[in-house]
Amino acid sequence: MSTIHFEQVFLKFPGxxxxxxxxxxxxIEAGQLVVILGxxxxxxxTLLKMVNRLYEPTSGKIYLSGTDIRELKVTKLRQQIGYVIQQSGLFPHMTVxxxxxxxxxxxxxxxxxxxxRIDQLLELIELSPQEYRNRYPSQLSGGQQQRVGLARALAGDPKVMLMDEPFGAIDAITRKTLQDExxxxxxxxxxxxxxxxxxxxxxxRLADKIMILEKGRIVQFDTPLNILTRPANNFVYKLVGADDLLRQLSLGKVEAVMKEIPQxxxxxxxxxxxxxxxxxxLSLLLQTGAQTLTVVDGEKTVGVITMEDIRNFASRFKG
Structure with a gap:
């Protein structure tokens, strides 16, 4: 696995x-999914494209696993990096x-x-090789095209993936499915x-860490929970909706607050x-009118959670 290190990176376009x-x-630590938000x-x-040298910095350095990327041939560098863009970028005249x-x-x-490898990846993204191998991009839905774009980026088994708003042009339901993927x-x-x-x-939903940019600067780089509960400034507070209770609850897991009970x-x-x-x-409690939810792990009962448990968690965000 590879780390990515930005060191005083600066880029100003001519004019x-x-x-x-x-x-x-x-x-960026090895094996982490970092979302760049702003x-x-x-x-x-621009920052993303500097990693595979589509843009070169005016000053500063970028390291991939400790190696300055400018010491690598561009072709060699890009062969180590998967790249996924909006609307998949598939070649229309080629089959899947x-x-x-x-x-x-x-x-x-x-x-x-x-x-x-083709068959392995199609199975990994849950598209049947027999059914989809010989289709052309025009014969796929938007979500299927994006899955194939992801498979193509994974094909050379790169250690690093760059994803530039890959689900930005996808409808909300398909977007959630692809996020799950x-x-x-x-x-x-x-x-x-x-x-x-x-x-x-x-x-x-996706990030291990979030990097928030404002006018080209990193204003906060932290876990989703810390960004939501301890925003660095008013810009971050407003950007992420730090006062949104439902967003706060989406970062808390049931198992973290449930009361354990015997089998x-x-x-x-x-x-x-x-x-x-x-x-x-919370949604399930409100829909059912229940006072308590039974927490399960497969077929095993592992605990209970109440509205009071959720209130206690939410109270941590106040003040």
Missing amino acids: ASHPAVNNCTCE PSGCGKT AQNIAVVPKLLGWSRTKYQA ILRLQCQLKKTILFVSHDVEEAL QAYGSESTITRDANLRQA
Whole structure:
């Protein structure tokens, strides 16, 4: 797994009155999914594109696993990095299989190896190889195209993934499904991911850490919970809606506040899984009118949670 280290990175485009990226320093730990968040024009995509040298810094350095990326040939660097953009960027004249095979072929993989990789990745993104291998992008839905775009980025088994608002042009239902897909894949693959988004809910849902940019500067780089509960300034407070109780509850897990009960004890008929969030628990309590939810892990009862438990968690955010 690879770390990404920005060291006083600065970029000013010719003729621009202000820098696009202004003295950015931070380290992305190996295996973390970091969301770069901020308003339009704050430098999110510019910073992302500097990692694979689509833009070169005016000053400062970027390191990939301790190596200055300018010491690497651009082609060699980009072969180590998966890149996913909005609307998938698939080659329309190539089949799904041909699109996924692009990087493995550049890496000199044998036909047997890359054909097996195509099937492996299609199964990983839950598209049947038999059904989808020979389809063209125009024969896929937007969500399916984005899944194939993700598979193509993973094809060469890169240690680093750059994702530039990959779900920005997708409808809300498909967007949530693809977010679930990213979380599932990340749990399995543990890639180092930089993910640009302008969607606060998406950032809170996906990120191990969030990097917030304002006018090219990093104004806060922290966990979603710390950003929501301890925003660095008024800009961050307003951007993430730090006073939004439902957002706060979405970051709390049921298992963190539930009361454990013995296997033989009984709670409410209404159940919720231990890895659900408190926003979901609150919604279920309000929908059912129940006073208590039984917390389950598979078929096993592991605890109970009440409205009072949720209130106690929410009270931590006050003051």
